[in-house]
Amino acid sequence: QVQLVESGGRLVQAGGSLRLSCATAGRSSSSYAMGWFRQAPGKEREFVAHISGNGGSTYYADSVKGRFTISRDNAKNTVYLQMNSLKPEDTAVYYCAAERTVLSRLLRPDEYHYWGQGTQVTVSS
Numbered sequence: 001q002v003q004l005v006e007s008g009g010r011l012v013q014a015g016g017s018l019r020l021s022c023a024t025a026g027r028s029s030s031s032y033a034m035g036w037f038r039q040a041p042g043k044e045r046e047f048v049a050h051i052s053g054n055g056g057s058t059y060y061a062d063s064v065k066g067r068f069t070i071s072r073d074n075a076k077n078t079v080y081l082q083m084n085s086l087k088p089e090d091t092a093v094y095y096c097a098a099e100r101t102v103l104s105r106l107l108r109p110d111e112y113h114y115w116g117q118g119t120q121v122t123v124s125s
Contacts, residue, residue, distance in 0.1 A: 009119030022096030038092035052104035
């Protein structure tokens, strides 16, 4: 069992930057592949980024590639999502997710067992 707590979401102007954090508690985070997803009002939850347990593999949605960077510090049991050049269409609740696996490239919500409560990111135009 692992608990996830996101933080860092807030209101930001278009073109600005934010860094989201996801703190894991309960288990060593290096055993878990991690992902970031987002959900805008009236839309399905969508994949944003993924990082393998050892941090060696990362994957991004096309819509954020080149603007967002996922990273992890296993010593701090924390995963980050650095978001640059934010656009109004990035507005959503952002969730981190975890799955105990050595596999990588987990891109679908149903591939993750554990979820955080979400943090709101609002980008104004």
